Every structure is written in structure tokens, then in C-alpha cells.
Amino acid sequence: MSDNHDTLYHSNGEAEMEGAHDPSTDEETILTDEEYGSPESSLEEVQDEEIADYFLEINGRLYASHGGAPYPLPVDTPENDRTKANHTILKRLIGANHRGPVTAVLAVNVDRQPRVLDLCCGVGTWVKDMSADFPHAQIIGVDIVPLATRYPPTNVQFEILDVNSPLRWTDGYFDLIHSRDVILSVCDYGALVNEAARTLRLGGLFLSVEWSNHISLHPSIPGDVETHAPASTHFYDTVNHNLATLGVNPDGFAAFNLIANSPHFTSVTVEQIDVPIGTWHPEEGLRQIGSSFRAAQKRLAHAYKRMLLTAGMSSEAVDTLIDDFVHDLYTTDGLMMTVYLTSAERV
Numbered sequence: 001m002s003d004n005h006d007t008l009y010h011s012n013g014e015a016e017m018e019g020a021h022d023p024s025t026d027e028e029t030i031l032t033d034e035e036y037g038s039p040e041s042s043l044e045e046v047q048d049e050e051i052a053d054y055f056l057e058i059n060g061r062l063y064a065s066h067g068g069a070p071y072p073l074p075v076d077t078p079e080n081d082r083t084k085a086n087h088t089i090l091k092r093l094i095g096a097n098h099r100g101p102v103t104a105v106l107a108v109n110v111d112r113q114p115r116v117l118d119l120c121c122g123v124g125t126w127v128k129d130m131s132a133d134f135p136h137a138q139i140i141g142v143d144i145v146p147l148a149t150r151y152p153p154t155n156v157q158f159e160i161l162d163v164n165s166p167l168r169w170t171d172g173y174f175d176l177i178h179s180r181d182v183i184l185s186v187c188d189y190g191a192l193v194n195e196a197a198r199t200l201r202l203g204g205l206f207l208s209v210e211w212s213n214h215i216s217l218h219p220s221i222p223g224d225v226e227t228h229a230p231a232s233t234h235f236y237d238t239v240n241h242n243l244a245t246l247g248v249n250p251d252g253f254a255a256f257n258l259i260a261n262s263p264h265f266t267s268v269t270v271e272q273i274d275v276p277i278g279t280w281h282p283e284e285g286l287r288q289i290g291s292s293f294r295a296a297q298k299r300l301a302h303a304y305k306r307m308l309l310t311a312g313m314s315s316e317a318v319d320t321l322i323d324d325f326v327h328d329l330y331t332t333d334g335l336m337m338t339v340y341l342t343s344a345e346r347v
């Protein structure tokens, strides 16, 4: 059991109290019209007055206005802070912005600047970190809404792009494609894997980072998660059921399997990391991570509200589902969620 004041950690080292909103941390919205990529590039600049068209406000939250994409979560500041917190958590856990032979794949090449694509980049936290780690590489972040800064580092470009459509680049264009926390955005993950394979050069690298679709219990705790935290099981069962009706499979392990079974990739490795939820872990570093991740899970639960209401649940039923889930998070030791880090080489 612990207090109710978890913090969401940002990658710049700042921490924000759960629920609070500091407008000074908001990112500007962008797109540049710099011609880039294949000759048939369709990149166009988004004008200031067009930015609002990408967003839809419903019950005080902002969503992507693109009607054809299944993504159920908001794309506003509280949600962006959640994804930034998850970025920091992963970075702390793995001690870097990536796993796999990234440094070798992005080695300085006198003939050609290495090229990196980040799918569903959000506010571009990973892109900006990678642009500092690999200043000689060109890094492109794409998202369905303009969330990232308008003034990126010189080796970075942000674009609007729907990952459910064919990517606009020619075959073999990229050295590295990174895809993190995208499964809720994708109608057909296998098709995305095929597009990644098409646009990667031979020997290029596909990195996928996806979360499990349920909460689990640390093996040191006797019993099972359904008994210890029944509301968390019920919450994720309900969410997963509704995501399935949107055509989304939120299972990170299934995403790994699609990559592992693709004929276009070899040397496929997956690292499974169990991320603690809450402050039960004996190690101080993991307690801090667990505190931040619990705040992020609480925020995620509220972010699913619109999807659950749209599915026909009453407002009272949704509030109870979320409140009971959050109660589990704050009263149960040993809770955790698995994240799958997959690395695959294009053949």
C-alpha cells in the first residue's frame, strides 16, 4: 500500500504531479515543407490555421480527427505527458534509447547519410533523443496529428502520415525503423511489418516496442493476479474486448510474433521486461519507476473513457470500472506489466 501522489517523470528530468498540468511544458505543433524522401514525395507543409483541423474536442479531451484510424486515445497534453513518462521509464530500464545493433546500422557512412524513421512518433521524444545520440543521421518522425515541435533539430523532420496507408518512401530507403507503442494505431500490424520491410535496406533494422495487454503479478507473490487485483483484470478484459471491436489487437507479444514469423526479417530477438506498477519493489530505482508507471496507468485508464462510453457503457459503469482498477493499482503489491522489445534485421 502506498500514498496517492505518484509522479510522472519526464525525460528532461522534470517531474509533474499526477493530474497537474503545466502549460509551459506544452510542445509546439509542426510540419516543415522541406522536400525529402522519394521523388514522388507528397509532403506538404501544414499551415498554422490548418492545425486545429487535425484535432477533435470531445468532453474536454482532444482526439485525432482522422476518421479512418482506429486509435481510441486522446492526443492532448495529459496523454502526451503519459507517453513522455513511459519514454523515461524505458530509458531508465534499458539505460539507452534503443536495444539491438543500432550503432552499427547507423555507422557514419561517407557515401550516404543514415536514415531513421519513427512510426507514430507522438511529440517526438524518442526522435529528439536519437537526433542527439546520432547527429550524423537524418531522423524522420511521423504521426497522424501534428504534435511535435515546429522547430526540430537540424537533422530531424516531423511529418503527418497515417501508418495504415502505404509509406511514401521508396524501397530500401531507411537504415532503421522504430515503432513504439503503435499497436492501438494500427488496423493490420502484419501489413505494417511488410511496409517496414519494404522501406528498409537489406541489413537495416526494425525495432518494435510494445506493451502486454494485461497486468500480471510478480512470481514472488503467491496466488494469481485475478485473485489479488480482480478489478485490474476486469478493466483490461473490458478494454481488450472493445479494442477488438475496433479491429485492434493490443497484444505486444502478438506483434513480436508477426515480426518473428515474417520472411523479411532474420536475427529476430525479443527482450521481455516486467515493469513494476506501484512502490512495492525492494529496489529504490524500481520503486521510482513503479510510482511513475502507476501514475501513467491511472492516466491511461481515464484516457480509455471515451472508447468505453462510445461502446455503450453507462457513465457510472465506466467510472466504477476505472475507480476500481485504480484502487487495485494503489492497494496491491507485486503488480507489473510486460513490455516487449523486438529487434529484427531486414533480409
Ligand SMILES: C[S@@+](CC[C@H](N)C(=O)[O-])C[C@H]1O[C@@H](n2cnc3c(N)ncnc32)[C@H](O)[C@@H]1O
Pocket: 064, 069, 070, 071, 075, 083, 084, 087, 119, 120, 121, 122, 123, 125, 126, 142, 143, 144, 145, 147, 161, 162, 163, 164, 179, 180, 181, 182, 184, 185, 186
Ligand atoms: C501511444 S502514442 C505513442 C507515441 C510514441 N511512439 C511514444 O512511444 O512515445 C501513439 C501515437 O500514435 C499516433 N497515431 C494514432 N493513429 C495513427 C495513425 N493511423 N498513423 C500515425 N500515427 C498514429 C497518435 O497520434 C499517438 O501520437
